[in-house]
Amino acid sequence: MRHLALTGGIGSGKSTVAQFFADRGATIIDADAISRELMEPGQQVLADVVATFGDHLLDETGRLNRQALADVVFNDDDARQRLNAIVHPAVRAESKLQLKHAIEADPEHAVIIQDIPLLVETGQAEKFDGVIVVHTDMATRLQRLKDLRGMDADDARARIAAQATDEQRNAVADWIIDNSGSLQDTKAQVAAVWKELVN
Numbered sequence: 001m002r003h004l005a006l007t008g009g010i011g012s013g014k015s016t017v018a019q020f021f022a023d024r025g026a027t028i029i030d031a032d033a034i035s036r037e038l039m040e041p042g043q044q045v046l047a048d049v050v051a052t053f054g055d056h057l058l059d060e061t062g063r064l065n066r067q068a069l070a071d072v073v074f075n076d077d078d079a080r081q082r083l084n085a086i087v088h089p090a091v092r093a094e095s096k097l098q099l100k101h102a103i104e105a106d107p108e109h110a111v112i113i114q115d116i117p118l119l120v121e122t123g124q125a126e127k128f129d130g131v132i133v134v135h136t137d138m139a140t141r142l143q144r145l146k147d148l149r150g151m152d153a154d155d156a157r158a159r160i161a162a163q164a165t166d167e168q169r170n171a172v173a174d175w176i177i178d179n180s181g182s183l184q185d186t187k188a189q190v191a192a193v194w195k196e197l198v199n
């Protein structure tokens with residue numbers, strides 16, 4: 001079993017690379033995806049969030065209105081902390097459970113890749129058997145965030161500036177996947193890393 005972390009700056013292509021590893025047979029644990037699932041109707045986490053901040057967070061169908069939640073925590077550190085205190089432990093517990101299940105399913109050969117955008121910022125690199133960093137040059141990231149996400153250039157720059165630098169991330173990397181080029185090129189790099197991982 002190998003338990004790896006996958007990280008990279010915003011818009012670097014973490015989800016894209018994670019999907020290429022999943023296609024090869026890796027199990028992906030994605031905290032963002034888990035936190036979205038935990039906010040679905042019927043989930044205890046959603047119920048706790050609504051109990052804390054009010055049912056104006058729900059739309060008429062009972063789903064979370066993400067913008068309403070973003071408005072509640074925007075510029076309010078206390079509210080953000082209360083939200084994190086509900087969501088983070090639940091995401092950690094679910095991640096642990098998924099890890100346990102993946103190991104049980106294939107104790108010897110499982111390759112489990114945990115997608116952790118803020119790996120470096122939260123000092124978690126040491127917890128893993130290895131770290132895969134997705135690196136994409138700044139101009140390409142800004143262009144993709146603008147073209148594919150409609151993100152404003154200043155907004156994108158501000159988010160990038162709030163994260164660790166490429167140098168800080170690359171310093172903890174066991175493998176660096178350069179996603180500045182074509183998807184085909186990235187896929188070939190993933191194939192090479194995968195070969196190492198399973199050998």
Ligand code: ATP
Nearest residue numbers: 009010011012013014015016144148179181182183
């Ligand atoms: P975030 O930091 O927001 O979670 P991410 O690091 O997971 O993003 P992706 O969502 O994988 O990044 O990629 C960002 C965007 O760029 C997506 O729209 C994706 O389809 C596109 N993209 C990723 N890699 C490439 C590539 N090599 N060529 C062209 N487009 C790409």
